[in-house]
Amino acid sequence: MDPQATWKSLLDEWADRNWQAVIELAEALLQWLDKGGCPPEVIAGRRLGTFWNEPVVRFCCQFAADIANRVLNSPDGIPEGVPFSLSCSECDCASPDSYEQAIHEGWTAIEFWPQGTSENFLGACPEHSD
Numbered sequence: 001m002d003p004q005a006t007w008k009s010l011l012d013e014w015a016d017r018n019w020q021a022v023i024e025l026a027e028a029l030l031q032w033l034d035k036g037g038c039p040p041e042v043i044a045g046r047r048l049g050t051f052w053n054e055p056v057v058r059f060c061c062q063f064a065a066d067i068a069n070r071v072l073n074s075p076d077g078i079p080e081g082v083p084f085s086l087s088c089s090e091c092d093c094a095s096p097d098s099y100e101q102a103i104h105e106g107w108t109a110i111e112f113w114p115q116g117t118s119e120n121f122l123g124a125c126p127e128h129s130d
């Protein structure tokens with residue numbers, strides 16, 4: 001295994017929200033570390049060393065696999081325990097307080113969007129739903 005390539009793939013799949021791939025890559029990296037394999041450098045261009053990289057990689061892999069499992073285990077793809085803040089992909093309207101309220105108000109296409117800066121979910125507000 002190339003741990004650096006696996007780490008990069010894990011981050012790419014997380015950004016693309018390919019949750020099954022996130023779980024597989026995270027588990028592969030954890031198994032690699034359990035067998036005494038060298039961790040990847042977590043930040044491109046920075047040589048931080050095994051002492052730093054190993055715990056960071058372990059935490060990130062466990063975190064990513066846990067969140068990915070929560071998304072896949074939810075019938076609506078809304079992971080349990082993630083604070084609900086929703087943005088419309090078309091406008092700046094206010095976020096409903098909960099997923100249930102958003103559905104009740106007529107929001108559609110609500111997706112977990114962990115790369116958001118001020119929201120955890122993206123969707124289409126009632127005005128911008130088709």
Ligand SMILES: [Zn+2]
Pocket residue numbers: 088089090091092093124125126127128
């Ligand atoms: Zn809107």
